Every structure is written in C-alpha cells, then in structure tokens.
Amino acid sequence: MEQAIFNLIQNAIEASPVNSIIDIRYWESAQQVGLHIDDQGPGFTEVSPIKTSQLHKKLNYGLGIPFAQKVIKQHHGHVVFETNLQGGARVSLTLDINNEQTF
Numbered sequence: 107m108e109q110a111i112f113n114l115i116q117n118a119i120e121a122s123p124v125n126s127i128i129d130i131r132y133w134e135s136a137q138q139v140g141l142h143i144d145d146q147g148p149g150f151t152e153v154s155p156i157k158t159s160q161l162h163k164k165l166n167y168g169l170g171i172p173f174a175q176k177v178i179k180q181h182h183g184h185v186v187f188e189t190n191l192q193g194g195a196r197v198s199l200t201l202d203i204n205n206e207q208t209f
C-alpha cells in the first residue's frame with residue numbers, strides 16, 4: 107500500500123508544473139479511511155487514467171496508476187480519478203475499516 111500511495115504522489119509531482127502545490131489530505135470516518143491527492147497538472151484527458159498513462163509513457167508519468175489500482179483493489183479499496191474544475195487532477199483512495207481483509 108505504501109508503494110501504491112508513493113506511485114500516485116509521484117504521478118502528481120511529475121504531472122504538475124515546477125513550483126506548483128501537491129495537496130494531500132487524509133480523512134477518516136467510523137467506516138472508512140481515505141486520501142485525496144490533488145495536483146496542478148493538466149488533469150486526465152480521457153475517461154480511463156490507464157489509457158492516459160499509456161499515452162504519457164514518454165513523459166514518465168502515469169505509470170504507477172495500474173500498479174496502484176491493483177494494490178488498492180487487493181485491499182478491497184476504491185480509487186477514483188477526476189479532473190478538477192479549477193485545473194489539475196484529484197486521485198481519491200478509500201479503504202473500509204471494518205473489513206478484516208483490508209489490512
């Protein structure tokens with residue numbers, strides 16, 4: 107899980123312009139924990155971030171998305187990729203706390 111989160115943060119850094127801000131927010135409730143990673147890059151240009159990552163291999167970003175999705179799914183979590191209206195992208199990761207297989 108640590109490597110999956112690292113890859114998502116690395117993607118945000120590589121997608122963003124120099125001197126921009128990467129906002130990482132952790133949240134929790136009685137049922138879930140979550141993480142939002144917001145960047146100031148171009149956002150996702152297609153419905154599937156995996157297709158976008160394949161287009162950007164030459165730029166060396168987006169490559170950690172398939173790995174992160176696989177790890178998060180193995181922990182019975184969910185990951186959502188969105189383009190922010192203000193610009194940039196948001197990756198949201200949620201894990202159920204009460205699922206004994208999650209951790």
